Amino acid sequence: MIEPLAVTLLPLAFMIILFTSGKYFKKKNIDMGGEPPIDKALFSSSKYSILILWAAMIAQSWGLNLSFMKTPVLLKWLSLCIWVSGFALLFIGRFGLGNAFRIGSPRESTSLKVDGLFRFSRNPMYLGVYATLLAAVLYTMNPFLLIIGAYTVIVHHRIVLAEELYLQKVFGGQYSEYCHHVRRYL
Secondary structure, eight states, X not given: OHHHHHHHHHHHHHHHHHHHHHHHXXXXXXXXXXXXXXXXXXXXXXXXXXXXXXXHHHXXXXXXXXXXXXXOHHHHHHHHHHHXXXXXXXXXXXXXXXXXXXXXXXXSOOOOOOSGXXXXXXXXXXXXXXHHHHHHHHHHTOHHHHHHHHHHHHHHHHHHHHHHHHHHHHHHHHHXXXXXXXXXXX
């Protein structure tokens, strides 16, 4: 019973934080939504694809069999560790960004975050997303989810590249220096 609760509560808590911070941002006249840095349809579909994989992981943990084969116990536990680690990156990254957090490129000025997890990775939240997607695929052993996950990672990588162009334009040399010292992912 603890496993399905833990699997369910992590994405639920993350979504609650996103929605409540969205209301908080709105009160401060900050548009948390931002501008999609790539085609809006691709951008949106990739965000919803994350939710599909998270829902599959949750459904599998509650006993709805989505697997095409039996998941080995060791792989199941590995995927749970990856799931928790991914959400740890998401939570820490989200709180580390503070008011600079956006889903898309900001419409107003923000600050460049280079401390906390951002000292080790320019994109710890994307790493967290990628980890949760990998966990869902491993946990369910479902090839359709693998395809959706691969699509999501490819589109999110395009988002990262577009965001980097935006950050270079806005922060110039400061961002270039940051990129020189900190890798894109790991």
